[in-house]
Amino acid sequence: MRLLQALKRKIFKSSPKLEQKSGRGFLLFEHTSDVIRAETLLKEHGWQIRVMGPPPEVRTGCDLVIEFPLIEELNILRTLRQKGVHPLQVVPVNSPLLTPVDLFFKKDFGDYLMVRAANMKLTVHKLTLTIVNVSGGGCPDVPYLAKEMVGKHLSKSPAPRDIGHTLCAYALQLAYEEMKKQCLP
Amino acid sequence: MFAIVGTVPEESFPLSTGEVSLDKDKLCIQGRSVPVNRGTPALMAAAIKVCQIFNTEPPFGYLIGDIGLGFGSKKLYEYLIQNIPSQLKIITFHYLQPDVDWHNRILFALEECASRPILIADAGFMYMAKMSGEANAYDLFTPDVGELAFLADEKAPHPFYTRGFILQEENKVPDLITRAYFHQNAPRYLLVKGKTDYLASESGIIETVTKPATPALEAIGGTGDTLTGIASGLIASGLDIEKACIAAAKVNRLAGYYANPTPASQIIEIIQYIDKALKQVL
Numbered sequence: 001m002r003l004l005q006a007l008k009r010k011i012f013k014s015s016p017k018l019e020q021k022s023g024r025g026f027l028l029f030e031h032t033s034d035v036i037r038a039e040t041l042l043k044e045h046g047w048q049i050r051v052m053g054p055p056p057e058v059r060t061g062c063d064l065v066i067e068f069p070l071i072e073e074l075n076i077l078r079t080l081r082q083k084g085v086h087p088l089q090v091v092p093v094n095s096p097l098l099t100p101v102d103l104f105f106k107k108d109f110g111d112y113l114m115v116r117a118a119n120m121k122l123t124v125h126k127l128t129l130t131i132v133n134v135s136g137g138g139c140p141d142v143p144y145l146a147k148e149m150v151g152k153h154l155s156k157s158p159a160p161r162d163i164g165h166t167l168c169a170y171a172l173q174l175a176y177e178e179m180k181k182q183c184l185p
Numbered sequence: 186m187f188a189i190v191g192t193v194p195e196e197s198f199p200l201s202t203g204e205v206s207l208d209k210d211k212l213c214i215q216g217r218s219v220p221v222n223r224g225t226p227a228l229m230a231a232a233i234k235v236c237q238i239f240n241t242e243p244p245f246g247y248l249i250g251d252i253g254l255g256f257g258s259k260k261l262y263e264y265l266i267q268n269i270p271s272q273l274k275i276i277t278f279h280y281l282q283p284d285v286d287w288h289n290r291i292l293f294a295l296e297e298c299a300s301r302p303i304l305i306a307d308a309g310f311m312y313m314a315k316m317s318g319e320a321n322a323y324d325l326f327t328p329d330v331g332e333l334a335f336l337a338d339e340k341a342p343h344p345f346y347t348r349g350f351i352l353q354e355e356n357k358v359p360d361l362i363t364r365a366y367f368h369q370n371a372p373r374y375l376l377v378k379g380k381t382d383y384l385a386s387e388s389g390i391i392e393t394v395t396k397p398a399t400p401a402l403e404a405i406g407g408t409g410d411t412l413t414g415i416a417s418g419l420i421a422s423g424l425d426i427e428k429a430c431i432a433a434a435k436v437n438r439l440a441g442y443y444a445n446p447t448p449a450s451q452i453i454e455i456i457q458y459i460d461k462a463l464k465q466v467l
Contacts, residue, residue, distance in 0.1 A: 031254060053346045063342070098346040105353070107403070112448040114404045119331040119344035123404040123448045132449035135223070135406035136331065138308030138344075140280050141253025143224035144194035146406050165253030166282070167345040 025073065026065040026097065027080075027087040028058055033165035035064040036173075038085050040161070045079055047072065051170075053098025058091065064167060067097060101171065104178045113182065117174035122149075124179055129154040139166035154183055186272050187421035189232060189414075190247040190265065190310075191225025191279035192257055198250030200260055202268075205229050205246040210453045214246045223407035225279045227452045228307070228414035232277075234459040235418025238467075244421070245270075255282035258309075262287040266294045275303040277417040278310030279410070283343070288313040292322060303420060304372075307413040315370050316342045323372035325426060327413040330355060330379050336371055337364035355380045359390060374426050378412050379403075382434035384427065391427060394434040397442040405441075407452030412437040415459065436462045 029035045035051065042049045050067045058065075068076055073090060080087065105116040112132065114123040120142075123133040130153055134146035141164045149157045160172040189205070201215040211218040212226040221230045225248065232244045247265060251257030258281045276295070288310070295302065304323045306314050311326050315336055320326070328336060334353040335344035337360075347353065358377055362385045365371040374391075377383040380403075382394040402408045415436050419429035439462035444455045 033254070053342065056342075098340070098342070099348075100345055101347060101349070103349055103353075109401060109404065109448045112404065114448065116331065118347065119329070119335070121404060125449060133404045133406050133451075135404060135408070136329065138280060138283075138310075138312050138332070139253055140192040140194070140224075140251035140255075140258060140282055140309065142308075143192075143222070143280065143406075144252040146223055147194050150406075165255075167343045169253060171345050 023070050024067055024093045025070040026052065026054070026067045026091055026093055027076075028054065028065055028089040028091060029087050031165055032064050032167060032170060034085060035066060036161045036164070036170065038066055038080055038087070041079065041083055041085060042066065042068070042076060047076060051100060053100065055095045055097060058089075064170065065097065067093060101174070104175070106182070113179070115175045115179045115182065117178065118171040120168055120171040120175050122172060122175040122179050124154055124183060126183070129183055131157055134172065137168035137172065139168040141165050142168050142172075145169060145172060154180060186245055186270055186274055187242065187417070188245045188247060188270070188273060188276045189225065189229050189279065189417065190261065190276065190281065191228065192249055192251040192261070192281060193219045193226060194224065194252055195219065195250045196252050196257070198248070198257075200249045200264055202247050203245065204243045205233060206243060207233050214248055219248075221453050221456065223452050224410060227407040227410040227456065228277070228279055228417070230456050231411040231414030231459055232418035232421070234456065235415055235422060235463065238460060238463050239422035241422045244418070251282060253282070255284065258282035258284070259287065262291060266290055269294045269297055271297065271299045273298050273302040275305065275417065275421050277305040277307070277413065279308050279413070281309045281313075283309050283313045283316065285313060285317045288317050289319070292319060303426070305413065305417055305420070307409065312343055320370045320372055325374045325376060325416065325430070326372050327376045327378060327409065327416065329409055330358060330361075330377065333358065333361045333365065333375070333377050337361040337368070339368040339370060358383055362390065374430060376412070376416060376430045376434065378409050378434070382438070384430045384434070392431050394431065394438065397438055399438065399441045399446065401446045401448045401450065402438075402441045404448035405446060405450055405452060405455070408437065408441065408455065411440070411452065411456060411459070432466050435466045439465060
C-alpha cells in the first residue's frame with residue numbers, strides 16, 4: 001500500500017514536468033547576436049523563455065537557442081517578425097538542452113575587483129568604477145568588446161549583449177551584470 | 186615556415202597575409218598596421234620578439250577583421266583551405282569564430298603539407314578543435330583554468346556550457362588535466378596558464394612553474410596570448426615542445442613581473458619586457 005502511494009506521488013509529481021518539457025520548443029538563429037536581440041525582445045513582452053545550448057544535431061559552433069512554450073509559437077514569431085528578427089528554424093525540444101554557466105568567481109585585488117563568468121573576466125577599479133580590463137575568451141568579438149568597454153565607467157559602458165555577437169560576449173554579459181550587482185547601488 | 190592565423194577587432198580590416206613586424210605598439214602586415222592591445226596582435230607581437238632574439242624568420246601572418254559575426258573568419262578559412270603552404274612547419278591558430286565544419290576542412294587541408302606541421306591552438310580555434318572531437322590531432326593547447334574545465338567536460342561544446350560540478354579552481358587543475366586526457370579532449374601537450382603554470386601530457390604533469398608570482402596578471406587581457414606567442418616562437422626557433430613551453434611560462438611570468446603591473450595595466454607594457462625576460466631565462 002505504502003509502495004503504491006509512493007508510486008502515485010512520483011507519477012503526480014513528475015507528470016507536470018514531463019508535460020512542460022514536451023510542450024516546449026526552441027528557436028534557432030544564425031548568430032548569437034540575433035539570439036540576444038530576440039531574448040531581450042521576448043522578455044520585454046513578458047514571455048517565459050530561457051537561453052540555452054542547442055542539442056548536438058543542430059550544433060555548429062558558437063551557439064545559443066531560445067527555449068519557449070510551443071503553444072505560444074505563433075505569437076512569439078509574430079513579435080519577432082515585427083521587429084525584424086527572424087529565426088532560422090523552430091524545433092520541438094525532445095532532448096535535454098545545455099544549461100549556460102551560472103557560477104561566478106570573484107577576486108579582490110585591493111583597489112580592483114575581478115569577476116569571472118565561464119571563460120570571461122571583467123576587472124573594475126573600485127573607487128572610480130572604471131572598467132580597466134577584459135580578459136579571457138576565444139571568440140573574435142572579445143578584443144572588440146575590450147576595445148569598446150575598457151576605460152569606461154561601469155554604468156556608462158555599452159553592455160556586451162548590445163554590441164557582442166558570441167557566447168563569449170554572453171558570458172561577459174553575465175560577468176558585467178554580476179559586477180554591477182557588486183559595485184553599483 | 187611558421188604561420189599564425191587569427192583576427193583583429195576591426196570589421197573593415199581586409200584579409201592580409203605576409204611576414205609580420207612590430208613598429209612600436211603597432212603590428213604591421215602587408216602595409217597595414219593594427220594596435221597591439223590583446224588577441225592575435227598580442228600573440229604575434231610576442232612571437233616576433235622571440236624570433237628576433239633567435240634571429241629566425243618572423244612569423245607569417247594570416248589576419249582578417251572580425252568582430253564576432255564570423256564573416257571575416259569564414260573568408261579566412263576559405264582562403265587557407267585554398268592556400269596552405271606546403272612548406273609549413275608550425276601553425277598557430279587563435280581568435281577565430283568557432284565553426285566545426287570549417288575546422289574539419291582546415292585539418293583535411295593541412296594533410297596536404299609536405300610533412301605534418303606542428304599544430305598549436307588557443308582561444309576560439311582550440312574550442313573548435315575540442316568541439317569537433319579532434320583535440321588529439323594537435324600538439325599544443327594553451328588553456329586557462331576555465332578553458333581547461335571546458336576541455337575536461339566531455340559534454341560541453343563551449344566554455345559557456347561547462348557543467349557546474351566540474352570545478353574551475355586552481356587546485357583542481359591536475360584532476361581536470363586527467364579528465365581531459367581520459368575523454369581524449371586534449372592534444373599531445375597542454376600548457377595550462379594560471380597561478381601555477383602546468384605543462385602536461387597524457388602521461389601526467391611534466392613540470393610546473395610558479396615563480397615569479399604576479400597576481401595582477403590574471404586580470405590583464407592578453408597575458409594568455411603572449412604565452413601562446415612565446416611558446417610558438419620558441420618552437421619555431423628550434424626548441425622542442427616541452428622545453429619551449431617551460432621556457433615560455435617562465436619568460437611570460439618574468440616579463441609580467443618586470444612590468445610591475447596593476448590589474449589596470451595593458452598587455453603592451455608587458456610585451457616590452459619579453460626580450461629582457463627571454464635573455465634571462467635562456
